Amino acid sequence: MEAPPDNDVLWARSLHFKHPDGSPGIAGISLGVRESEILAVGGPRGSGKTTLLRCLSGQVRVDGGEVWFNSSPVHTLGPLAREKLRRDRFGWIDPAPALVPELNVWENAALPLMLRGTSRRRAKVAAMEWLERLDVGDKSKKRPHELLQAERQRVAIARALAPGPTVLFADEPTAPLHRADRGHVLRTLTTAARSHGITVVLATHDQETAALADRSVSLLDGRRVKTVHLPDAPDTEGRAACSLSV
Numbered sequence: 001m002e003a004p005p006d007n008d009v010l011w012a013r014s015l016h017f018k019h020p021d022g023s024p025g026i027a028g029i030s031l032g033v034r035e036s037e038i039l040a041v042g043g044p045r046g047s048g049k050t051t052l053l054r055c056l057s058g059q060v061r062v063d064g065g066e067v068w069f070n071s072s073p074v075h076t077l078g079p080l081a082r083e084k085l086r087r088d089r090f091g092w093i094d095p096a097p098a099l100v101p102e103l104n105v106w107e108n109a110a111l112p113l114m115l116r117g118t119s120r121r122r123a124k125v126a127a128m129e130w131l132e133r134l135d136v137g138d139k140s141k142k143r144p145h146e147l148l149q150a151e152r153q154r155v156a157i158a159r160a161l162a163p164g165p166t167v168l169f170a171d172e173p174t175a176p177l178h179r180a181d182r183g184h185v186l187r188t189l190t191t192a193a194r195s196h197g198i199t200v201v202l203a204t205h206d207q208e209t210a211a212l213a214d215r216s217v218s219l220l221d222g223r224r225v226k227t228v229h230l231p232d233a234p235d236t237e238g239r240a241a242c243s244l245s246v
């Protein structure tokens with residue numbers, strides 16, 4: 001096995017994954033993510049962005065290839081070791097906020113910290129700090145059903161940031177937000193990641209969102225592609241783009 005480069009916190013080589021029903025997932029993707037980098041994973045719907053994030057974060061075991069988190073071979077870890085890695089080092093944001101309905105807002109945001117063994121009092125302080133940054137601090141005692149969907153998503157983002165993950169996987173994190181909210185939440189997320197040295201892998205099909213990242217990779221049909229923008233031609237309208245497999 002080849003060791004990952006020293007400056008990559010996350011490194012994948014020739015990843016292959018098929019869904020349990022046999023549907024193609026990803027085929028032969030290699031990439032490296034540097035420490036504290038924000039990497040956007042772009043591509044149209046169904047191109048494999050979520051599947052790639054699930055493979056990189058150890059949510060599923062790849063069928064072929066290697067995934068390394070620092071010196072840990074994620075691709076060979078058993079389910080319990082992968083679960084511990086996800087709990088202690090990774091954060092995850094889904095496109096739709098999945099909160100625990102029986103817990104209030106601050107308890108939801110503090111939950112990953114408490115699962116790591118942090119005291120309830122300290123977990124609450126950390127959770128409240130992030131809830132306030134995301135403008136939902138005043139909702140801390142409410143239950144999820146009393147919030148708007150956009151507010152619930154802010155709580156889910158606070159929950160992912162509060163434990164200070166080494167790598168944050170964000171799958172279309174602003175999907176449920178209105179355009180006006182999107183910029184603020186994304187800037188809070190990227191500013192927080194930069195100031196805390198959190199590496200972010202951000203799946204998005206939105207060019208404006210990808211523009212906030214340090215670097216982008218694009219997927220098409222489960223493979224990495226290079227998107228080449230063609231200059232406007234006098235007899236065509238707007239810009240054209242084509243993709244090349246890399």
Ligand SMILES: Nc1ncnc2c1ncn2[C@@H]1O[C@H](COP(=O)(O)OP(=O)(O)OP(=O)(O)O)[C@@H](O)[C@H]1O
Binds near residue numbers: 023043
């Ligand atoms: N659990 C599953 N079982 C079978 N096929 C799946 C499953 N999840 C995803 N797929 C298929 O795998 C391919 C990649 O899906 P994936 O969700 O990774 O793409 P995506 O780029 O994240 O799309 P979107 O932008 O819509 O979230 C698609 O063809 C999808 O239909």
